[in-house]
Amino acid sequence: MTGHSDSHDHDDHRDHAHDHGGGHGGHGGxxxxxxxxxxxxxxxxxxxxxxxxxxxxxxxxxxxxxxxxxxxxxxxxxxxxxxxxxxxxxxxxxxxxxxxxxxxxxxxxxxxxxxxxxxxxxxxxxxxxxxxxxxxxxxxxxxxxxxxxxxxxxxxxxxxxxxxxxxxxxxxxxxxxxxxxxxxxxxxxxxxxxxxxxxxxxxxxxxxxxxxxxxxxxxxxxxxxxxxxxxxxxxLEAAPAGVDPDALADELVAAPEVVEIHDLHLWEITSGLPALSAHILVAPGGDCHAVRRDLQRRLREEYRITHATLQVDHVGEDEEQQQLLQITDAVAAAELAGAEHCADSHGPVHRAGPHAH
The missing domain is CATH 1.20.1510.10 (Cation efflux protein transmembrane domain)
Structure with a gap:
């Protein structure tokens, strides 16, 4: 499982770099x-x-x-x-x-x-x-x-x-x-x-x-x-004026296959240049790459946030959480796994379904 996770992280980073570069390619042009x-x-x-x-x-x-x-x-x-x-x-x-x-x-x-x-x-x-x-x-x-x-x-x-x-x-x-x-x-x-x-x-x-x-x-x-x-x-790295981070997170967590979003940070590097980072948990078996691309597209088109760094993992992907893969309720799995994913999580945790924060 650990080997798979490392490979997944590498591919995700490479894929992210490709998408990110493509997103800025428009600017570069x-x-x-x-x-x-x-x-x-x-x-x-x-x-x-x-x-x-x-x-x-x-x-x-x-x-x-x-x-x-x-x-x-x-x-x-x-x-x-x-x-x-x-x-x-x-x-x-x-x-x-x-x-x-x-x-x-x-x-x-x-x-x-x-x-x-x-x-x-x-x-x-x-x-x-x-x-x-x-x-x-x-x-x-x-x-x-x-x-x-x-x-x-x-x-x-x-x-x-x-x-x-x-x-x-x-x-x-x-x-x-x-x-x-x-x-x-x-x-x-x-x-x-x-x-x-x-x-x-x-x-x-x-x-x-x-x-x-x-x-x-x-x-x-x-x-x-x-x-x-x-x-x-x-x-003070406050969110851009007019953007509610909680409302944004609630919209993103409602996307298909997304189970939980935490450690979401939204700030401005300078005026007119917003940036975002977040940890996304996807349902077991979900396509992490597709989810990330979809969320980045939404951020770019709906919020004009082109600098977005998203860490995307499957629920229970950590070796210590293998037993969670046996749980059929992905939301319950996320609740149990959340502490392991981010022991020092900052900000509210946003979950999909009836357990939403």
Whole structure:
């Protein structure tokens, strides 16, 4: 029995490698287009970066001349915009490197580090600007409404152009989305600043500048919290948002000849790249290879999970469990054999039939 099991494992691994390679062959056939898309993403990000840096330099000068915290806060936010885009570009370069050595997934999570850094930067900056805005709300300085209005209107145009450039990049990447959120938040900030400048110019109400800054702070908090939350889910290896691992396991265990599924782990390597591993027990006499291929097809087509590693065994296949082959109820056999298959099983056990978890 042991010899048979070893041979079976080897064939299963070889067959799995063939299927897995075939699954990625479709991707490999588009390798050139993926490279072109990555280059295009970098060009769009670089275009946005140039627009932001040029305008930011002028905004700093005008902000101090006009004594406008809203403009200075916008300039500070634009500095983080520029930094976020540079960070995104660096992360894209690192993520594109092939897997080697101890980094068996490559450096794909560099993009998630970038996204989290962008989120944390937004939160820290919002705290500082919130403190300054409250101080100016209590004791508002004289503000040149005309300069603020004109600069903010130019800023709206610049940020619209930068946001348009970045929208052309692949925003399914949390890395690109993080940089994009910086720019979009800045666009809203300039709209608020333009309104504040117009109010100061028309009515002389100086506190409008500080109120606009608080609006910007609220937007930054919202964007920063979302980025930190989403990146933290990936670092903590939570299941992809919108996918319930228990519901997925219940669907898979209902497949023909599948008796039990345990040690199911579902996580994301980076945004948009989910991975799954699980131990599958098949009824005695069942075709392990056919079951595995069927489950991988379901995962690929229904859940878009193309990185799936499935260990498939027959119930009672272990030498210590030979006596279980005499049991006609495959589900009962699985219950007795489960502890032997995985002595330190993680997560719930999903079983077919009336004994389902």
């Amino acid at each position: 588009h390798g050139h287009s993926h490279g072109v898309a990555a280059d295009a993403d970098r060009r769009w990000l670089m275009s946005a970066l140039v627009l932001i840096v040029v305008f930011m330099a002028g905004e700093v000068v005008v902000g101090f001349a006009a004594q406008s915290l809203a403009l200075i806060s916008d300039a500070a936010h634009m500095l983080t915009d520029a930094a976020s885009i540079v960070l995104a570009l660096i992360a894209m370069r690192l993520a594109a490197r092939p897997a080697r050595g101890g980094f068996t997934f490559g450096l794909k999570r560099a993009e998630i580090l970038s996204a989290q850094a962008n989120g944390v930067t937004l939160l820290v900056l919002s705290a500082w600007l919130g403190y300054e805005a409250i101080g100016r709300l209590i004791d508002p300085p004289d503000t040149e409404g005309g300069l603020v209005l004109v600069t903010a209107l130019v800023g709206i145009v610049v940020n619209l152009a930068a946001a348009w450039c970045m929208s052309k990049a692949n925003r399914s990447s949390l890395n690109v989305e993080g940089a994009f959120q910086h720019v979009v938040t800045d666009l809203y900030a300039f709209i608020a600043t333009a309104v504040a400048g117009a109010v100061v110019l028309v009515t002389g109400f100086a506190r409008a500048d500080a109120i606009a800054s608080l609006v910007v702070v609220a937007l930054m908090l919202r964007a920063g919290t979302g980025l930190v939350r989403d990146s933290a889910r990936i670092f």
